[in-house]
Amino acid sequence: MRALPYLLRGLLLALLMTFLLVPQTMEPLLRPLAQSNAPVIYNQGSLLSLTVQHLLTVLAATSAATVVAVSLAILVSRPAGAEFLPLSRSLVNIGQTFPPVAVLALAVPVVGFGEKPTLIALFLYGLLPIFESTLTSLTTLPRAVVEAARGTGMTGAQRLLQIELPLALPVILSGIRLSVVISLATATIGSTVAARTLGEVIIAGLQSNNLAFVVQGGLIVGALAVLIYDGLSALERLTVARS
Amino acid sequence: MIEIDGITKIYDGKSVVDDVTLTIEPHTVAVIVGTSGSGKTTLLRMVNRLVEPDAGMIRLDGEDNRTIPGYELRRRIGYAIQGHGLFPHRTVAENIATVPRLIGWDKEKTAAKVRELLTLFQLDADLFGPRYPHELSGGEQQRVGVARALAAEPNVLLMDEPFGALDPIIRAKAQDDLLAIQKHFGTTIILVTHDMNEAFHLADKIAVMDAGRLLQFGPPDELVRQPATGFVEAMVGASERPFRLLSMRRVSDLAEPGSADGSPIAATVTQQDALAELMWTGRSAAPVVSSDGEARGRVTLEALLQRARGPK
Numbered sequence: 221m222r223a224l225p226y227l228l229r230g231l232l233l234a235l236l237m238t239f240l241l242v243p244q245t246m247e248p249l250l251r252p253l254a255q256s257n258a259p260v261i262y263n264q265g266s267l268l269s270l271t272v273q274h275l276l277t278v279l280a281a282t283s284a285a286t287v288v289a290v291s292l293a294i295l296v297s298r299p300a301g302a303e304f305l306p307l308s309r310s311l312v313n314i315g316q317t318f319p320p321v322a323v324l325a326l327a328v329p330v331v332g333f334g335e336k337p338t339l340i341a342l343f344l345y346g347l348l349p350i351f352e353s354t355l356t357s358l359t360t361l362p363r364a365v366v367e368a369a370r371g372t373g374m375t376g377a378q379r380l381l382q383i384e385l386p387l388a389l390p391v392i393l394s395g396i397r398l399s400v401v402i403s404l405a406t407a408t409i410g411s412t413v414a415a416r417t418l419g420e421v422i423i424a425g426l427q428s429n430n431l432a433f434v435v436q437g438g439l440i441v442g443a444l445a446v447l448i449y450d451g452l453s454a455l456e457r458l459t460v461a462r463s
Numbered sequence: 464m465i466e467i468d469g470i471t472k473i474y475d476g477k478s479v480v481d482d483v484t485l486t487i488e489p490h491t492v493a494v495i496v497g498t499s500g501s502g503k504t505t506l507l508r509m510v511n512r513l514v515e516p517d518a519g520m521i522r523l524d525g526e527d528n529r530t531i532p533g534y535e536l537r538r539r540i541g542y543a544i545q546g547h548g549l550f551p552h553r554t555v556a557e558n559i560a561t562v563p564r565l566i567g568w569d570k571e572k573t574a575a576k577v578r579e580l581l582t583l584f585q586l587d588a589d590l591f592g593p594r595y596p597h598e599l600s601g602g603e604q605q606r607v608g609v610a611r612a613l614a615a616e617p618n619v620l621l622m623d624e625p626f627g628a629l630d631p632i633i634r635a636k637a638q639d640d641l642l643a644i645q646k647h648f649g650t651t652i653i654l655v656t657h658d659m660n661e662a663f664h665l666a667d668k669i670a671v672m673d674a675g676r677l678l679q680f681g682p683p684d685e686l687v688r689q690p691a692t693g694f695v696e697a698m699v700g701a702s703e704r705p706f707r708l709l710s711m712r713r714v715s716d717l718a719e720p721g722s723a724d725g726s727p728i729a730a731t732v733t734q735q736d737a738l739a740e741l742m743w744t745g746r747s748a749a750p751v752v753s754s755d756g757e758a759r760g761r762v763t764l765e766a767l768l769q770r771a772r773g774p775k
Contacts, residue, residue: 368550371544372537
């Protein structure tokens, strides 16, 4: 019974890869959703290249958000940076509360159409989970451990790199995981400003009233989110087991 | 030698440690006792500058402890705390090797030291070295914590309620181990506790603190016979006084020529244990033998009671 979850994920991955590499195999399944003379499988570009582009966009935005959010959390968890905590928290919160659509609308006049406004929106949207999880984990480390690290004569940098960050890693990873999943879904709206993401498939479906397009775009994004969420969870468990 | 000279620490306008002066002789165990909030932990943490004093000076072997950076000072001073504070993501061997690594010992020297310490603390080096702290019992974790504090062979070891989290039987064992190790390395130890039994068991000298002030600093004997204030007397415990006196000395000090019946008492046990033995078996005297079984005369109830008497 314990093998069942792995089996299901393997199956999902296989289905996804089949769909991306040979989309025509799925035509019979999606056929009922399309109108009689309309195309069933997205035909205005390769699903595989859109998926890769979608993932690259999310990867770039999340990497940038991770670097900024983790650095910021480290800074404000040091005694010297403590006074910046309220300011950083407000900034990161604004990033989260500002709707990505509004960010796109504001960013397009400044940076133009394409990938850039999408990256900005995803970056801002992804900061909060990573910042909060990093800050929480760094400030709730076992007191005796932090005290012992000081007592053995570690410098501030040694404590951070050798003790605090390794111990905080599982919780930081959970923040990144949350951020990645949010970004995977949110990236689709980037296609409204001409970014190449899987949102293109969904938008094309909406414009031509083709339900088959909408469903295949949504399903690919959903499958990606589930698989990546699971992969990162497994990584997290690995780091917990070590600490 | 550790000279604490007019040390004061103020938090929010209130003196937590108030003009404390005391000198701790090398290779001795000084125990600081007091109620919670008495400033004993703060005083201890000013020795390795985890807390910086507001006034006064602490000299280690004549040298002001502010002449080198705090982290370098702390690498030279062992520090063991309640709840051990072992690094959960590092193995026992890596934990013990923390300070040697920081000060750049080579691998062979560090490994040899880790092995020596584990063996000294009666932990199998091959078995325990690769384990993680969460795989150890409370008593084992505590021993590894003290081993880590001793790894770089510090002259001074600071201990903040190191046995507080242990159950009574393991605690007594840990205290005896500490005394053995202190003899082995000749380390000067300052230990903070609120447990008077622990203080009397371990200390060459006891410092009693209350509300940031040092009330008395002297040998256990002196605290019992000449308490400086009512607070010291209360800390010692009026009903405990005769037993405290007996607990400080060995039977061998009271052994006198003569013979007695019944099972013998080892010369190395405390006089308190001897008294208990005599009371329990209803005897007025018992033979004393040394550890190698040689007869050492006898110990009498009368001598024990005489020894336990307070000043007139």
